[in-house]
Amino acid sequence: MCVFDFDQDLYVGATVVRPGQDPYARNKFNQVESDKLRMDRAVPDTRHDHCRHKQWKSDLPASSVVITFHNEARSALLRTVVSVLKKSPSHLVKEIILVDDYSDNSEDGALLGKIEKVRVLRNDRREGLMRSRVRGADAATAPVLTFLDSHCECNDHWLEPLLERVAEDKTRVVSPIIDVINMDNFQYVGASADLKGGTVFLTGIWCFKWDYMTLYQRRARQSKPIQGVLFVMDKDYFDLLGKYDMMMDVWGGEKPCLEIIPCSRVGHVFRKQHPYTFPGGSGTVFARNTRRAAEVWMDEFKNFYYAAVPSARNVPYGNIQSRMEMKKRLGCKPFKWYLENVYPELRVPDHQDIAFGALQQGGNCLDTLGHFADGVVGVYECHNAGGNQEWALTKDKSVKHMDLCLTVVDRTAGSLIKLQACRENDSRQKWEQIESNSKLRHVGSNLCLDSRSARTGGLTVEVCSPSLNQQWKFTLNLQS
Known part of the structure; x- marks a missing residue:
């Protein structure tokens, strides 16, 4: 089925918020406002001026777009899928793989499987983001993987600059600039040029955050505003690096280091709360995941993590032998090297x-x-x-x-x-x-x-x- 033949009103209408119900209860964003929007709504072109006139290579590799979801609002999920198909050259999207992480209603994803290029995989139990993404990646048939969240809207020519960078260097893990979509009215807030992407040191090194840029950094990047969270990478390289840590649960501690591609823009709904449950509690799951990351990657610097989050010492983190063996096999550099060479701006506690x-x-x-x-x-x-x-x-x-x-x-x-x-x-x-x-x-x-x-x-x-x-x-x- 052509995406524009899909019956949005029938699909979304089955789960609308009833009179008297809280529009934020299910998704922690305003579902009523989300449901009002058309699946192919126009979004502002937030790209920098120089990006709008740039010509992209024609011989780029195709990508499999992996989108995982659990009890996502149908309207938001549908807009994500449609924006990928509408805003991407057809030959560059080989497939969209939707991984339904055991949503309450299997038809949330199954009905979207009628759309061209959309494949739906459904977990038979709750697996969480990491294991769901790996399942989607394993099923992918394109040479490049693109991972998106289920409440995104892609902008004009978002995919070409990402694929061009990966084609130049298959060891690159790249991300678009993320435009904030307001959770209350679904208007575009845009991305601030005063922010840059980084990683949180004390509470789990792979947890992404936004840092303020210094005046010097802002001046240096006036022509290239830089940010990012979602990512694209070569599929073989994803496999070589050990994929995600399959023993991490649900969400938290999984985000990699990224190179931001300024000409790629993707809108994202940022919520103040998680709409889904965490087995054992969100705090415990986050602590377990970040503790695994600290134990595997942070070397002696993990002591700062434990000093900042002493309760994490009491959270079992499972067996990390396979991750340590992978780290040795790949010849990964120590964390001190990362701090000195990759992200020297990262604020680390010191003698001052x-x-x-x-x-x-x-x-x-x-x-x-x-x-x-x-x-x-x-x-x-x-x-x-x-x-x-x-x-x-x-x-x-x-x-x-x-x-x-x-x-x-x-x-x-x-x-x-x-x-x-x-x-x-x-x-x-x-x-x-x-x-x-x-x-x-x-x-x-x-x-x-x-x-x-x-x-x-x-x-x-x-x-x-x-x-x-x-x-x-x-x-x-x-x-x-």
Whole structure:
């Protein structure tokens, strides 16, 4: 069946949100808004100007597109499939392999199997992302693998630049720039040129995050805005590298290092919660997966992981002998080499730090909220994945996030804390831990970091008191 002959209304209509039902309950995004959209809706062309006039090679290898899903909203899954077929040259997509990871309704995927080039594989039990992707990869017949999530929308000429890079060098693992699709109204937010892709150090090295770029990095990349999560790679190389760790469960700790291809853009719905369940609990599954990654890959640096996530020591991580043998067989370099040569910008605890990691207050953590210079900070549910919640208290008494520091602009009680570029010897940016490292006091004003106004404006400095709003704890204190 031609994709445009597919009956969207019949397919999506069978699972619409009924009056009185919570539109966020099933998918943790607004399913009502998702269901309103046509499967071939127009999306903004977010590519850089120079990409729109670029000519791509005509003799590129074809790809098998592997999409795994579990209880995905039918409208979102359908748009993903249609966008691949609509936005890709036909000869470059050999097949779309949908791997249904034991969804409650088998017809979510089975009905899409009627569409041209779509093959559907259904697991007979819940396997999780890694094992499902490997199953799809094993079934693929094209020389290149493309892995997408089930709530994506591909942009114009998204596939050609990815395939061209892999064709040039089969050892490359490449990713598009990811455009954020708003989970509430499904409008394109776009990708910020002030962000870059990286990996989280303390809570599982293979967990992808976004880092702020320094001013120098932003200037260097003005013509090539760089980010990415989803990826494309040569199928034989995927097999050679040992595929995914098949003993990792569901999700978490599986993301590889990527080369970002600026001319490729793919929209992605980012949710604040997982819509599916994790056997044993999401925290346990994430800790097990990331502990396996740390034990296999991080060498002596895994001690920082355990210092930051001490509870992980009590989570069984299974047998890693086969992964260690694979690492030796491939001649993989030590983790220290990775830090020095591949990602020297990665912030690692060092002798300049007094404390490092998340700054916790109960179940919430100090968070940049995505703000940049001169923005306020707040608190957000701790996600243990670094990013906006990664901070360091340095020996020069700065509380730093990348090249931004917590700054007291007005040294009076109730004034908002701002993020500003770190400056040496700026008294507005000097902090110290007091009362057994349970509070942060601003040196110049003797006021304490306080979250009482977090919901209405942002964090402030207030007269120090026993209030729980002033209780803060770093995940890793490097000095007593």
